[in-house]
Every structure is written in structure tokens, then in C-alpha cells.
Amino acid sequence: MKSGFSFKITKELGQGTLARTGVMQTPHGVVQTPAFVVVGTAATVKAMLPEQVQGAGAQAVLANAYHLYLRPGHEVVEQAGGLSKFMNWPGPTFTDSGGFQVLSLGSGYKKVLAMQSGQAIDEEVIAPVSERRAIVDEDGVTFKSHLDGSPHRFTPELSMQVQHAIGADIMFAFDELTSLLDPYDYQVESLARTHAWARRCIAEVRKLRKAHPKRLYQALFGIVQGAQHEDLRRQAGQFIGALPFDGFGIGGAIEKDRLGEIVRWVNEELPTDKLKHMLGISEPDDIFEAIASGIDTFDCVSPTRVARNGSFYTYDGRPDVNGAKYRSDFKSLLDGCDCYTCQHYSRAYLRHLIKAGERTGATLMSIHNTHFIIKLVDDIRASITVGTFLDLKKTWLQRYYSN
RNA sequence: GCAGGGUUAGUGAAGCGGUCAAACACGGCAGACUGUAAAUCUGCUGGCUUAUGCCUUCGCAGGUUCGAAUCCUGCACCCUGCA
Numbered sequence: 001m002k003s004g005f006s007f008k009i010t011k012e013l014g015q016g017t018l019a020r021t022g023v024m025q026t027p028h029g030v031v032q033t034p035a036f037v038v039v040g041t042a043a044t045v046k047a048m049l050p051e052q053v054q055g056a057g058a059q060a061v062l063a064n065a066y067h068l069y070l071r072p073g074h075e076v077v078e079q080a081g082g083l084s085k086f087m088n089w090p091g092p093t094f095t096d097s098g099g100f101q102v103l104s105l106g107s108g109y110k111k112v113l114a115m116q117s118g119q120a121i122d123e124e125v126i127a128p129v130s131e132r133r134a135i136v137d138e139d140g141v142t143f144k145s146h147l148d149g150s151p152h153r154f155t156p157e158l159s160m161q162v163q164h165a166i167g168a169d170i171m172f173a174f175d176e177l178t179s180l181l182d183p184y185d186y187q188v189e190s191l192a193r194t195h196a197w198a199r200r201c202i203a204e205v206r207k208l209r210k211a212h213p214k215r216l217y218q219a220l221f222g223i224v225q226g227a228q229h230e231d232l233r234r235q236a237g238q239f240i241g242a243l244p245f246d247g248f249g250i251g252g253a254i255e256k257d258r259l260g261e262i263v264r265w266v267n268e269e270l271p272t273d274k275l276k277h278m279l280g281i282s283e284p285d286d287i288f289e290a291i292a293s294g295i296d297t298f299d300c301v302s303p304t305r306v307a308r309n310g311s312f313y314t315y316d317g318r319p320d321v322n323g324a325k326y327r328s329d330f331k332s333l334l335d336g337c338d339c340y341t342c343q344h345y346s347r348a349y350l351r352h353l354i355k356a357g358e359r360t361g362a363t364l365m366s367i368h369n370t371h372f373i374i375k376l377v378d379d380i381r382a383s384i385t386v387g388t389f390l391d392l393k394k395t396w397l398q399r400y401y402s403n
Numbered sequence: 404g405c406a407g408g409g410u411u412a413g414u415g416a417a418g419c420g421g422u423c424a425a426a427c428a429c430g431g432c433a434g435a436c437u438g439u440a441a442a443u444c445u446g447c448u449g450g451c452u453u454a455u456g457c458c459u460u461c462g463c464a465g466g467u468u469c470g471a472a473u474c475c476u477g478c479a480c481c482c483u484g485c486a
Contacts, residue, residue: 101440104438112435147440223438301436301437305439309435309441323432357442
């Protein structure tokens, strides 16, 4: 505990699952796991005030090193006294390394990134090199800024320096995220690179900690890649698991239908006593699968992004408030929901706000969606504690996906 | 009253003899969104139970032409000058 960071498992469900509850301690507070970490890429959860994020039940927020490096500049966040102070979020914080942008601005630029197995694969799914805004080499990644096109270069060392300056409680190693459609040979090559980078991240963080002994402890999580291949995932789990990381992130393109299976391969290889974060998921079925396979925390842009476009979570699926049928529907988004939005506003009003492009619409929708997902995870945590997780999983998903 | 300009699908606005059911924008409808390139993107938007098909549209009524939203005549309304 001298580092200010720790993770303790409080209950293991068993019953053929790897599900568990735990407590993560960080310099900025505690996170009860499993937990959904709300994404606030640019040091703000889009359209939400910190009070609203807190009101929705969030325990932690995840920002992005690449975005803050570009704007306003990580040194500004450092001068402000760190991410938490800068954005007025007093609780625990994470930063992503910029690794995701290797994909989203690289081979996945302007492409659909998530996939279902069996989904039609056309030649449009991987961006041609000439169109990419991120090009990978052994040493790092050259980005063209999505803001102004200016060239920037990220290396594992720079990502660590940027994340160290930003000062989140948890930093992620800089990795290469591949597309499911990259061939096996490329996955092998990329994985070797991600592993070399993992070592360089550890070395750099060591240096930074030595150079700034008075800083609050920032945990470093290693990232397991390997796409959809069992041999690569297990190999990655062993390799990354053997390095002195404080916790682990499971990343990469994952076939949705095999998510639980893939996570399980990894978690069978990683040390059980450390925290496992899954990057970028939040659909209810994915949440249940991931937690069943041993995931402790996860983050996702989906609840807020989808909210800004009008979709809202209910126990019976995720409809779109823009639908003409909600024009004069004065019920709340979700009957019985105790979020601020549902306590005070109707579907008809929210539809009007979203249609009119009024920002308050994005705020209110985001409040509902983050609250809904967080509540779901709260319920899951409770069910693990009392041992009813598998029942909850079955009945909950059955209802959600029945229409 | 004279001269000139205008009237195009829900709105604005292209088109100025055939390739026009009619560009484009907005609006409308539907869909997508999983470590945020994302208040973004995609599709549809005259009718026909859906098609390399048919039918009806471009102020109204006539006419010229193989063929008109596009040319001519008359009418209606709007705008701008001059009286």
C-alpha cells in the first residue's frame, strides 16, 4: 500500500466462471469492481459535468493521452496539477496510451472497427496505407493529427512521458491495436512489437518515477493483444503477465461472438491477483461475458456517443428517441429509472432536444445511459457477492435481446 | 398604366428542347455507433406493396414540336423600376 495503489479480490464466484468482486485502491480513491469506467477522452465526459458523472454513479474516468497531448498539451495538464484537478474530477482516473489511435487513425481509419463473426468482409475494411493517418514502424507510430494534419510521432517512451505528465492514477502501456482482418502473419509481427514496447514502457516509467519521487504513484497496466487467435492470446497473456505491471488491459479487435472465450484464454494465463481491465466494451452482452471471464473493469465510449445520437438503454433493448412514435410520448425514457433525466424529463422533450440539436439533449441522454450501464454493473457486482450472477445474466440478457 | 424579373417536389434553390421524377441544401423517415476521427456516419424521401417497370408532377389554360420544367400565347399572383 506504500505505492497508493492496490487491488484486492473480495469474492470469487466460481460456478465455472472467473467472475469476481474486488476493491481497487488508487491515490484518488477506491473503485469497487466490477466497475464501468466512463470515458472522458479530452479530459471531459462529453456533454456531462463532473457532478453529473458522479450523480450517474461513476467511480472512475478514463482520458486519452493522444488527445490531451495534441490539445491542450500534456504539459498544460501537468501545470494544472494533473488530470484530476484539471478536469475537476476528484475520483480515480485512467489514461489510455494513444494505442487505440494506431488503429482508429491507421488501418481502421474511417472503417467499422467492431465486428461480428460471419459479418461480410469486403476489401473496404482495412484502410489503404496511403489514406491512413497513422503509420506503424518498429520504434513507434507516426500520426497525422486529426485536428490539423500536422505530423506527430508517438513512441512507447513518449506515451509514458505524456501519461506521466497528465497524471492519471492508471496508465496503459503503448500498444499496437490490429484489425481482425489483418492476416495472421501480421498479428504475429504486431504482437512482437507490442511486447517490445511493453518492456520499453516499463523502463521509461521506472525512469520517470525515479525522476519524480514526490509524485503520486501512477500504476502502469500492460496490454494483452493477439486478436482472435488462441495461441497468440495465450502467448501474450504469458508474456505480459510475467512483466512487472500493476494490472492488465485486454485490448484489441475481438469477434463479438467469441468475446467471453477469448478473454478467458487471456485470464487463464495472467496472474489472477491483479486487476484486469477490458478496453472499449459496454454492450450488455459483452459486459456479462467479460465479467464472467474475469474482467474487473472496462470502459467504453458507447453509452455517451450513442446518447448524443438519441439512443437510450432500457431493459428491453436500446431504442432511438428520434423515432416518430416518441413525438408525443410523455413517459420517461425508462419506467422506474432513478436517474436525473428519467426523474424530470419525457421522451417527447428529449426527442425534441436531440432533433433541435440542443446540447442539453446530449447531456440528459448521456446521464441516462451512463447511469443505466453503471447500474447494470452495480447489479452484477451484487449478484456475484450473493452468488446469483448466472441467473441474473440469463434473465437479464433474455429480456434485453428478446425484441 | 408602362417596362423588366419571377412562379420547380415539405422549405430554399438548380435546371432553360430529349440523357428530368427533376441537381444540391435543409427538413422528414429509418438505421448504425464498443480503449471518441464521432452533437458523426449511412440509406430512403411524388405515387404505385417496389421494378434496367408503369403512372402523375415543375403557377393555371391552350399551342408549337417526334419530344417541353425548358419555346410561343393568354390568364393569375409576386417583386423591381418609371409614371
